[in-house]
Amino acid sequence: YSLVANITASSYAAISTLIVLATRNGEAGFAQVITIFDAMIVGLLFSANGAALAVGIIGYKGNSHLQWNKVCNVFDSFCDRVAISIVLSLVASFAFIALVALAVLSLQKRFATRT
Numbered sequence: 001y002s003l004v005a006n007i008t009a010s011s012y013a014a015i016s017t018l019i020v021l022a023t024r025n026g027e028a029g030f031a032q033v034i035t036i037f038d039a040m041i042v043g044l045l046f047s048a049n050g051a052a053l054a055v056g057i058i059g060y061k062g063n064s065h066l067q068w069n070k071v072c073n074v075f076d077s078f079c080d081r082v083a084i085s086i087v088l089s090l091v092a093s094f095a096f097i098a099l100v101a102l103a104v105l106s107l108q109k110r111f112a113t114r115t
């Protein structure tokens with residue numbers, strides 16, 4: 001899920017960047033639609049990060065109630081790579097939310113000057 005969500009977010013970011021650059025002086029309604037889709041992608045990214053982190057914790061600590069043993073003591077390098085990917089995905093998610101906040105502020109300034 002995490003991999004598919006990150007690929008989806010990256011593809012969407014590339015496509016929306018090209019669309020926004022192509023319609024730079026477009027109407028404000030189009031920018032609102034892009035901002036709404038950006039917010040939906042942020043939700044997708046954070047849900048994927050939460051799911052990956054939950055599975056990673058089960059792999060790291062195990063689950064005694066279900067008699068699942070720890071797997072990170074056997075697959076050290078794999079668990080290290082998963083942890084790094086989760087951290088990088090979280091950093092990218094926070095960067096995406098910062099971009100959404102900047103877009104919302106830009107839209108707010110655009111509408112404030114029109115009234």
